[in-house]
Amino acid sequence: xxxxxxxxxxxxxxxxxxxxxxxxxxxxxxxxxxxxxxxxxxxxxxxxxxxxxxxxxxxxxxxxxxxxxxxxxxxxxxxxxxxxxxxxxxxxxxxxxxxxxxxxxxxxxxxxxxxxxxxxxxxxxxxxxxxxxxxxxxxxxxxxxxxxxxxxxxxxxxxxxxxxxxxxxxxxxxxxxxxxxxxxxxxxxxxxxxxxxxxxxxxxxxxxxxxxxxxxxxxxxxxxxxxxxxxxxxxxxxxxxxxxxxxxxxxxxxxxxxxxxxxxxxxxxxxxxxxxxxxxxxxxxxxxxxxxxxxxxxxxxxxxxxxxxxxxxxxxxxxxxxxxxxxxxxxxxxxxxxxxxxxxxxxxxxxxxxxxxxxxxxxxxxxxxxxxxxxxxxxxxxxxxxxxxxxxxxxxxxxxxxxxxxxxxxxxxxxxxxxxxxxxxxxxxxxxxxxxxxxxxxxxx
Amino acid sequence: xxxxxxxxxxxxxxxxxxxxxxxxxxxxxxxxxxxxxxxxxxxxxxxxxxxxxxxxxxxxxxxxxxxxxxxxxxxxxxxxxxxxxxxxxxxxxxxx
Numbered sequence: 001x002x003x004x005x006x007x008x009x010x011x012x013x014x015x016x017x018x019x020x021x022x023x024x025x026x027x028x029x030x031x032x033x034x035x036x037x038x039x040x041x042x043x044x045x046x047x048x049x050x051x052x053x054x055x056x057x058x059x060x061x062x063x064x065x066x067x068x069x070x071x072x073x074x075x076x077x078x079x080x081x082x083x084x085x086x087x088x089x090x091x092x093x094x095x096x097x098x099x100x101x102x103x104x105x106x107x108x109x110x111x112x113x114x115x116x117x118x119x120x121x122x123x124x125x126x127x128x129x130x131x132x133x134x135x136x137x138x139x140x141x142x143x144x145x146x147x148x149x150x151x152x153x154x155x156x157x158x159x160x161x162x163x164x165x166x167x168x169x170x171x172x173x174x175x176x177x178x179x180x181x182x183x184x185x186x187x188x189x190x191x192x193x194x195x196x197x198x199x200x201x202x203x204x205x206x207x208x209x210x211x212x213x214x215x216x217x218x219x220x221x222x223x224x225x226x227x228x229x230x231x232x233x234x235x236x237x238x239x240x241x242x243x244x245x246x247x248x249x250x251x252x253x254x255x256x257x258x259x260x261x262x263x264x265x266x267x268x269x270x271x272x273x274x275x276x277x278x279x280x281x282x283x284x285x286x287x288x289x290x291x292x293x294x295x296x297x298x299x300x301x302x303x304x305x306x307x308x309x310x311x312x313x314x315x316x317x318x319x320x321x322x323x324x325x326x327x328x329x330x331x332x333x334x335x336x337x338x339x340x341x342x343x344x345x346x347x348x349x350x351x352x353x354x355x356x357x358x359x360x361x362x363x364x365x366x367x368x369x370x371x372x373x374x375x376x377x378x379x380x381x382x383x384x385x386x387x388x389x390x391x392x393x394x395x396x397x398x399x400x401x402x403x404x405x406x407x408x409x410x411x412x413x414x415x416x417x418x419x420x421x422x423x424x425x426x427x428x429x430x431x432x433x434x435x436x437x438x439x440x441x442x443x444x445x
Numbered sequence: 446x447x448x449x450x451x452x453x454x455x456x457x458x459x460x461x462x463x464x465x466x467x468x469x470x471x472x473x474x475x476x477x478x479x480x481x482x483x484x485x486x487x488x489x490x491x492x493x494x495x496x497x498x499x500x501x502x503x504x505x506x507x508x509x510x511x512x513x514x515x516x517x518x519x520x521x522x523x524x525x526x527x528x529x530x531x532x533x534x535x536x537x538x539x540x541x
Contacts, residue, residue: 005486005494011476019472029469032458034492038530039454040446042537050448052474053522059539080534082493084524093482094497094520101517106504373482 041082053086097375100389132289140282147274356424357435363398365419372413378406385417387427393439394420406443481522493526 008030016026037055040047046056062078092099370381382392396406398418403409426432446454456466477495480487486496502518 005488006480008489011473011480011487011489014476015469015472018476019469021469026469028459029455029466030473030489032455033470033473034489036451036454036458038492038533040451042533044537045446047446047451048448049451049470049474052477055524057534057537078539079531080537080539082524082526082530082534084495084522086522090478090481090522093478094522096482098517098519101519103517104515106513106515374484 049087051087051089053084053090055082055084057081058083096373096380099380100377129290132286136282136286140279143278143282144275147271147278353423353429353431356421357431361394361397361424363416363418366398366416367419368417370415370417372409372411372415374411378409378415381415381417386420386425388425388433388436390433390436390440391420391425393436393443394418394425396443397439484520489527491527491529493524493530496523496525497521498523 012023012026012030015021015030016023019026021029037047041055041057044057046054048054058081060079060081063076065074065076066072067074086094368385370376378392378395379389382395383389386394392406395415395417396403399413399415402413402415409415423429424432425436452463452466452470455470456463459466477487481495481497484497486494488494498521500519500521503516504513505516506513
């Protein structure tokens with residue numbers, strides 16, 4: 001809300017420039033206007049200005065009140081007040097940001113269970129967010145449980161790996177210990193701690209080495225798992241856990257392509273950093289979900305998978321380039337494509353309306369132009385000019401050169417409202433609405 | 446006093462043709478509307494201020510049927526008279 005107050009002088013300047021009259025004339029006009037309105041009011045008349053509103057006098061009856069300081073009773077005498085009632089057109093224009101909202105009747109007697117008393121503007125995104133937030137909370141708590149019991153989890157991994165890992169383990173462990181020592185010398189940030197740990201008993205060393213040899217095998221295995229089981233959401237969660245752990249390990253180690261060797265830090269410090277990074281990850285994915293919650297619910301599920309696969313794909317690229325990110329991406333994209341093709345493969349009557357739908361539309365005639373204000377939407381413009389919100393897609397098509405993202409249009413953009421074939425935007429024809437919704441789905445990926 | 450009468454009285458005072466006055470009135474109103482749409486307050490000296498206010502959403506109960514309705518939030522135009530105008534109005538006799 002702008003707290004700027006615009007003086008009558010500014011109005012005079014604007015009017016003078018708009019009506020191409022001299023500033024003196026505009027000034028005189030404004031004064032005369034105000035005087036005339038006042039005169040009319042003082043005479044007890046109602047002054048009505050077209051497309052603006054009506055001014056009238058309101059009589060307020062005398063009423064009893066209290067003197068604030070003394071506490072005595074006083075009577076406020078009756079008085080007249082100037083009241084302005086805006087015209088319906090002005091009301092609609094001003095209320096445009098909230099124009100799509102309508103009163104909602106709450107039926108609390110019959111709905112004994114839940115209070116679903118939120119308006120359109122707040123229900124869907126909030127509920128979505130709450131669901132997602134609780135999901136993320138579960139995720140984080142699971143990850144925390146995991147990380148706090150890291151030894152336990154590694155024992156779990158041990159059982160999984162038993163089948164694949166040979167007796168060669170033991171011979172490798174010696175190599176690892178050597179490399180471990182070398183790395184610890186090189187790693188500057190953990191130099192002191194390394195020395196401390198180095199001087200400790202060999203039992204500790206062997207423990208660390210066993211942990212470390214688990215790392216490289218562990219990183220490769222989860223990736224294979226990832227590629228096989230994307231469909232199941234629970235698995236995705238577990239994958240994220242492992243994934244984030246591997247991510248963390250990759251961040252913590254100096255070179256990702258070498259075998260993972262944990263820099264020798266104290267375990268508690270490591271866990272703290274682990275937790276913080278997981279939290280950041282969780283919040284990051286939470287934001288991703290939240291921003292995507294603007295679009296339809298049905299698309300949300302697919303977009304969730306998308307974002308997870310994005311993370312997984314980026315991770316897999318770091319470690320083993322051999323994995324197939326393309327296959328994963330395709331798997332998710334296909335359901336969207338088939339929707340589009342289905343509409344064409346179906347047996348639809350080839351009539352003029354269908355031709356209108358299928359032929360690429362060219363926009364040469366425009367019936368109006370609108371400037372985008374703070375809070376104005378294409379759907380509202382479409383409702384005003386075509387009678388239905390869904391036909392915003394045609395406005396978007398006509399202005400594609402000016403609009404990069406139909407969800408976010410810059411304030412001040414000049415949108416031209418195209419003249420459309422009435423058969424294309426027939427509000428009563430369900431096919432028109434269906435087609436418009438198809439286009440909507442295409443544009444809002 | 447409707448639009449026509451207003452224009453007539455203004456034209457008389459300004460010694461200007463009615464068409465001119467009508468055009469000026471239209472542009473003034475259009476300018477004011479535009480400014481209000483930008484959520485700015487317009488102030489006319491010794492007359493009053495036009496302001497855009499937001500009304501929060503509220504629960505209202507129908508008195509007889511007791512149906513509870515959630516009314517959505519909205520923006521409205523508000524006019525607040527200036528004190529000078531208020532004083533002028535005190536001179537008006539009020540007949541009960």
